[in-house]
Amino acid sequence: MSGLLSISLTGLNASQAALNTTSHNISNANLAGYNRQQVVLESAQPMFSGVGFFGQGTEVSTVKRVYSQFLAGQVLAADTSRAEFETYYNQIKQVDNLLADSTAGLSPALDEFFRGVQQVAADPSSVPSRQSMLSNAEALATRFKAMQARIQEVRDGVETQISQVVGQINTLASKVADLNNKIVSAQSAGPNVPANDLMDTRDAIVTELNTLIKVTVTGNTDGTINVFIGSGQPLVMNTDVFSLNTAPSATDQNRVAVGVQLPSGGIVPIPENLLSGGELGGLIKYRSESLDEAQNALGRIALSLATTFNAQHQLGQDLQGTMGGNFFGSLTSTMQNLPNLLTSAPSTASLTTSVVDVGGLTTDDYVMSFDGATYTLSRTSDSGVVYSGATLPTNVDGLSISGTMAAGDRVLIQPTRFAARDISVAIQDTALIAAGSPVRSVAASTNTGTGSVTQPVAESLTGILAPAAAHIATPITLTFDSALNQFNVSGAVPATIAYDPASNAAGTTVTLTNPNLSFAIAGRPANGDTFTIETNVGGTKDGRNANALYAIASAKDLLGGTATLGYAYSQMVSNVGTQTSEAKVNATAQAGLLEQATAEQQGLSGVNLDEEAANLLRYQQAYQACARCIGIAQSLFDDILSVMR
Numbered sequence: 001m002s003g004l005l006s007i008s009l010t011g012l013n014a015s016q017a018a019l020n021t022t023s024h025n026i027s028n029a030n031l032a033g034y035n036r037q038q039v040v041l042e043s044a045q046p047m048f049s050g051v052g053f054f055g056q057g058t059e060v061s062t063v064k065r066v067y068s069q070f071l072a073g074q075v076l077a078a079d080t081s082r083a084e085f086e087t088y089y090n091q092i093k094q095v096d097n098l099l100a101d102s103t104a105g106l107s108p109a110l111d112e113f114f115r116g117v118q119q120v121a122a123d124p125s126s127v128p129s130r131q132s133m134l135s136n137a138e139a140l141a142t143r144f145k146a147m148q149a150r151i152q153e154v155r156d157g158v159e160t161q162i163s164q165v166v167g168q169i170n171t172l173a174s175k176v177a178d179l180n181n182k183i184v185s186a187q188s189a190g191p192n193v194p195a196n197d198l199m200d201t202r203d204a205i206v207t208e209l210n211t212l213i214k215v216t217v218t219g220n221t222d223g224t225i226n227v228f229i230g231s232g233q234p235l236v237m238n239t240d241v242f243s244l245n246t247a248p249s250a251t252d253q254n255r256v257a258v259g260v261q262l263p264s265g266g267i268v269p270i271p272e273n274l275l276s277g278g279e280l281g282g283l284i285k286y287r288s289e290s291l292d293e294a295q296n297a298l299g300r301i302a303l304s305l306a307t308t309f310n311a312q313h314q315l316g317q318d319l320q321g322t323m324g325g326n327f328f329g330s331l332t333s334t335m336q337n338l339p340n341l342l343t344s345a346p347s348t349a350s351l352t353t354s355v356v357d358v359g360g361l362t363t364d365d366y367v368m369s370f371d372g373a374t375y376t377l378s379r380t381s382d383s384g385v386v387y388s389g390a391t392l393p394t395n396v397d398g399l400s401i402s403g404t405m406a407a408g409d410r411v412l413i414q415p416t417r418f419a420a421r422d423i424s425v426a427i428q429d430t431a432l433i434a435a436g437s438p439v440r441s442v443a444a445s446t447n448t449g450t451g452s453v454t455q456p457v458a459e460s461l462t463g464i465l466a467p468a469a470a471h472i473a474t475p476i477t478l479t480f481d482s483a484l485n486q487f488n489v490s491g492a493v494p495a496t497i498a499y500d501p502a503s504n505a506a507g508t509t510v511t512l513t514n515p516n517l518s519f520a521i522a523g524r525p526a527n528g529d530t531f532t533i534e535t536n537v538g539g540t541k542d543g544r545n546a547n548a549l550y551a552i553a554s555a556k557d558l559l560g561g562t563a564t565l566g567y568a569y570s571q572m573v574s575n576v577g578t579q580t581s582e583a584k585v586n587a588t589a590q591a592g593l594l595e596q597a598t599a600e601q602q603g604l605s606g607v608n609l610d611e612e613a614a615n616l617l618r619y620q621q622a623y624q625a626c627a628r629c630i631g632i633a634q635s636l637f638d639d640i641l642s643v644m645r
Helices: 002-027 069-100 107-122 127-189 196-210 278-313 544-554 565-605 609-644
Strands: 037-043 047-049 052-054 058-065 215-219 225-229 233-237 244-248 256-261 267-269 334-338 350-355 366-370 375-379 385-389 399-404 410-414 439-443 476-481 486-490 496-498 508-513 516-522 530-535
Touching: 002 037, 002 058, 002 609, 058 196, 069 127, 069 196, 069 215, 069 278, 069 565, 107 127, 107 544, 107 565, 127 196, 127 225, 127 233, 127 244, 127 256, 127 278, 196 215, 196 225, 244 267, 278 544, 278 565, 350 410, 544 565
Parallel strands: none
Antiparallel strands: 037 058, 047 052, 215 225, 225 233, 244 256, 256 267, 334 410, 350 399, 366 375, 366 410, 375 385, 439 530, 476 486, 476 530, 486 496, 508 516
16 A cells, blocks of 8 residues: 555655646746746656566656757847847938938038039129128038037947946846856756756846847856857856956047956957947947948048138139138148057157048048058058058048158048038138139230130149239240241240141140149131230139139049039938948848747747646646545555454
8 A cells, every 4th residue: 555655646746846837837928038847757766576667656857947059049149130230220320310311411501502602603793692602601511510510429329338338248247157156056956956947047138148249158067158259258257257348449549449357457459340249239330330431421521622622712813812712721630649559658640631632532540650660551440551651651542641750659540530520611701702713814906817715724823923913923925836836935834835726726725834724725826926824913703713613513523533522422321321221121130030030949948828728737637646546545545454443
């Protein structure tokens, strides 16, 4: 009887354990990160008798989690990518909304400004037209500043968020290490007593950590886990935490870089391309791939406009007869002395830059370094070298760099980053708008041929004098020599201009080098016909330079001489729009992949209430059957006692 009773008791205890576990599963069915548990039963050691082995019932081996490391890894991979794309999209759509706004964007202000320039070209002496041009210029500068301020606001938010996310990563890493310690203590009773609920809690924290930065998890024999980020940088090793921290970037002191906190207090930076996945990866990727380019592209338009407009404005004369100055305030590259590679102290370099070719300007930032013999100019985005030589570059990506550097010095050069912030209108007096040309051509009244010379245009300030009295030192005369088919030139270089009426009568363009003027000669001049190029005294109604200023709107000066100012802005808007669309599509697609991976994982590890309800009935019936066996054993024992009496 005792055998029947003890066997029934083992079944009763096993059923009770299964019922408890099933009840635990049902209670946690809606708990995120919970993995259903199962009771693992084994047959008890059988007893040998002369006729064979008789079973001794069952025993509970352990309570295990239904868990797949492979499926869990798929969920982590899908989730960290989803978080990265969503973060990227949420950030870039702010800039996309700004640029694409038909009223707040740059295009309306740019069009209105050149419309004002056109009005001055049509009526150079009109004060209202000139005032309108200045007002439109101020509005354009204000629009540049407003857009730059909004983009900078987004940038400041990104820098703040990066620091906050790093703090959250450290907090979660500490929790993982603490749970590692608790799990080791809980499982000290033996290998078959896993701390299932603590492991679920730890996995939930790892999942949350994975949404902040992509992690790789490995397990240890004692139940602890190791967590790695990047290319293998440890974040948690057993119960040790390797905290992250932020510090000014080595290539830009105004942006934060993420690194490993050393016990000594220093920080070892982690390359940005290794910090992928999660919110942190999305923020860093957005900052380097989209935000930098968008802000620099806007600055490139501002810098190109100011440079080309000022250069042309200086070639005209204002209402006072004086050569024009800068219409927009001068814009210079932002310089930042970085730590010297030899001394670690701030560099002492003193550099200046000037734009020599707006078509060569890019959206890159650069670091100029000097090792004592060689100057090296590298892009900050990919460290690509764009110049290396024994002297500072004179024309690289549209820039000329001059100044002094000591051995080991490094300088961050941002040619366009803050140009939109710094652009301003340099003149306030309408009379200072240089709408007229400084020179004019006059045909002698004694000419007998049909030759003509168009009004000359100044190509540069070479040979042009600033004083109001005379813009060229002496009048230039062009006298035609029919015998030699040439114009003899006095007062300029070159001294002769070849011209054959038989082949050039339709018109040919001529350029003088000193002074640097261009004009066209056409027709059939007679021998001795003379044309004079002289200072355009009193040219208040002359709008030739204003026309040249207006032509800047349609000139393809940007992007290697392929784009106008308006097209460059449209391309900027298009690029940001494309990146925004791609980020949205990627985020949506990744959310779908996460849903699929989660469904597969939950199909194995999730709690199915229908299944658990069936288990309740099954284990209840088993419990009742075991109880019935105990009742039978008790009845048989009572029968034996009654016989004895």
